[in-house]
Amino acid sequence: MKVLIVASEAHPFIKTGGLGDVIGALPIELKKEGVDVRVILPNYRDIKEEVKKNFTYIDKYSVNVGWRNQYCGILEYIIDGVTFYLLDNEYYFKRTGLYGYYDDGEKFAFFSRAVLDFLLHIEWTPDIIHCNDWQTGMIPVLHKLEYYKNEKLKDIRTIFSIHNLYFKGMFTKEVLPELFGYDYEAFNNGSLEHNGGVSFLKGGINYSDKVTTVSKSYVEEIKTPEYGEGLEGLLRYREDYLDGIVNGIDYKEYDPELDNKIEYNYNSKSYENKLLNKSALQKEFNLEVNDEIPLIGIVSRLTHQKGCDLILNILEELLKENVQIFVLGTGDYIYEEGFKSFAQRYPNRVSANIRFSNDLAHKVYAASDIFLMPSLFEPCGLGQLIALRYGSVPIVRETGGLKDTITPYNEYDGSGNGFGFKNYIHSDLLNITRYALGIYKDKDKWIKLVDNAMKSDNSWEKAAKEYVSLYREVISKENQIIYK
Numbered sequence: 001m002k003v004l005i006v007a008s009e010a011h012p013f014i015k016t017g018g019l020g021d022v023i024g025a026l027p028i029e030l031k032k033e034g035v036d037v038r039v040i041l042p043n044y045r046d047i048k049e050e051v052k053k054n055f056t057y058i059d060k061y062s063v064n065v066g067w068r069n070q071y072c073g074i075l076e077y078i079i080d081g082v083t084f085y086l087l088d089n090e091y092y093f094k095r096t097g098l099y100g101y102y103d104d105g106e107k108f109a110f111f112s113r114a115v116l117d118f119l120l121h122i123e124w125t126p127d128i129i130h131c132n133d134w135q136t137g138m139i140p141v142l143h144k145l146e147y148y149k150n151e152k153l154k155d156i157r158t159i160f161s162i163h164n165l166y167f168k169g170m171f172t173k174e175v176l177p178e179l180f181g182y183d184y185e186a187f188n189n190g191s192l193e194h195n196g197g198v199s200f201l202k203g204g205i206n207y208s209d210k211v212t213t214v215s216k217s218y219v220e221e222i223k224t225p226e227y228g229e230g231l232e233g234l235l236r237y238r239e240d241y242l243d244g245i246v247n248g249i250d251y252k253e254y255d256p257e258l259d260n261k262i263e264y265n266y267n268s269k270s271y272e273n274k275l276l277n278k279s280a281l282q283k284e285f286n287l288e289v290n291d292e293i294p295l296i297g298i299v300s301r302l303t304h305q306k307g308c309d310l311i312l313n314i315l316e317e318l319l320k321e322n323v324q325i326f327v328l329g330t331g332d333y334i335y336e337e338g339f340k341s342f343a344q345r346y347p348n349r350v351s352a353n354i355r356f357s358n359d360l361a362h363k364v365y366a367a368s369d370i371f372l373m374p375s376l377f378e379p380c381g382l383g384q385l386i387a388l389r390y391g392s393v394p395i396v397r398e399t400g401g402l403k404d405t406i407t408p409y410n411e412y413d414g415s416g417n418g419f420g421f422k423n424y425i426h427s428d429l430l431n432i433t434r435y436a437l438g439i440y441k442d443k444d445k446w447i448k449l450v451d452n453a454m455k456s457d458n459s460w461e462k463a464a465k466e467y468v469s470l471y472r473e474v475i476s477k478e479n480q481i482i483y484k
Contacts, residue, residue: 003130037082055077127155215403319349340352
């Protein structure tokens with residue numbers, strides 16, 4: 001089985017969020033499952049120099065972007081037996097950052113066609129092209145409208161993974177003739193049109209042989225008006241082609257027993273060392289040093305989507321309890337200032353660190369007793385998975401991947417690995433947090449709950465096996481959708 005994974009970012013090259021983590025880890029696990037997997041992404045200027053210096057030049061070719069003829073170089077880098085290809089073009093990729101430019105439509109139109117042209121320049125043809133998010137959404141479109149006519153590419157199947165439906169890749173309809181050399185048929189028949197423009201993401205949904213999301217619950221949620229971002233009708237129409245697989249995390253990077261970023265290593269049998277990490281963090285950030293005080297950690301983008309309004313609404317009441325709060329992240333000004341205000345008023349009980357540091361994030365996961373993640377919506381979520389690995393018991397809102405990965409604690413039989421609440425209401429968050437603090441006071445129950453959390457299986461090995469089954473299903477289908 002041969003699979004080409006296409007994405008706009010990947011760890012350890014460059015990443016802005018969870019997508020980069022997925023593309024960095026999943027292929028390596030797929031390789032272990034016997035898949036001939038390769039990855040392709042843009043060669044951005046900001047890729048880490050220690051990685052870039054080891055790239056190998058392979059070939060070059062020209063790519064048509066409407067009336068333009070653009071250079072494309074092929075670079076290669078191998079990680080744990082997986083070949084990563086990087087497509088090079090200084091006009092589009094020699095810039096600071098990855099997204100947010102006026103010509104993002106043109107940049108990823110180039111990248112989409114370059115990926116398919118790339119396959120005509122190497123002696124390898126995948127069975128499946130696995131695309132990820134709107135930046136790659138036009139690859140299935142180009143394949144079904146044009147490239148399937150090529151003998152080398154005609155039997156390829158396409159899978160499109162939605163990591164966050166909110167970002168739809170919206171551009172004016174003129175991109176079709178200007179960037180792709182097409183007329184307006186695909187716009188007029190509705191397969192690309194969305195709110196008067198062209199949506200690359202809608203193209204990926206409509207033209208792929210299979211559409212996936214990053215959790216089972218998110219599959220159901222995006223078929224509703226509340227979460228469907230205006231595409232719920234299409235997703236209901238294509239529901240027979242829709243599936244969900246929960247992301248994993250890198251168990252090598254996130255391993256409290258071997259992590260060199262934390263003060264004291266530990267596992268589920270050495271809970272006392274976790275408490276030593278808490279004391280170390282309290283001392284470093286001028287919180288009262290007392291391992292009996294429950295420490296609630298928040299490692300997050302500080303946005304409405306992450307539930308920051310709920311958290312700020314309960315903090316005054318929550319701080320009436322004997323509790324400490326540690327915040328790490330950046331985001332919207334109103335939430336940054338809100339957390340800083342509480343830190344100024346309660347300097348030895350609240351620590352607001354308005355920045356992002358991967359090293360400090362590891363320390364927070366290791367030190368905190370409770371991890372707060374009350375998201376408005378969450379396609380999958382990685383924070384709660386890392387928290388489980390480090391025995392920081394999550395409190396989540398039951399949505400998307402949070403619902404799929406956190407089983408509510410049952411104090412009568414000791415089952416569960418966290419706490420959850422359903423309604424996006426601050427009083428519900430306050431009540432479940434108070435309940436968790438009550439359980440924390442019973443050390444026998446709490447240590448058992450921490451043990452449950454740390455034994456949760458959220459490895460990429462588990463997710464990779466599900467992807468292999470999905471790939472086999474797609475390859476085995478006799479009839480491939482062809483749009484003429």
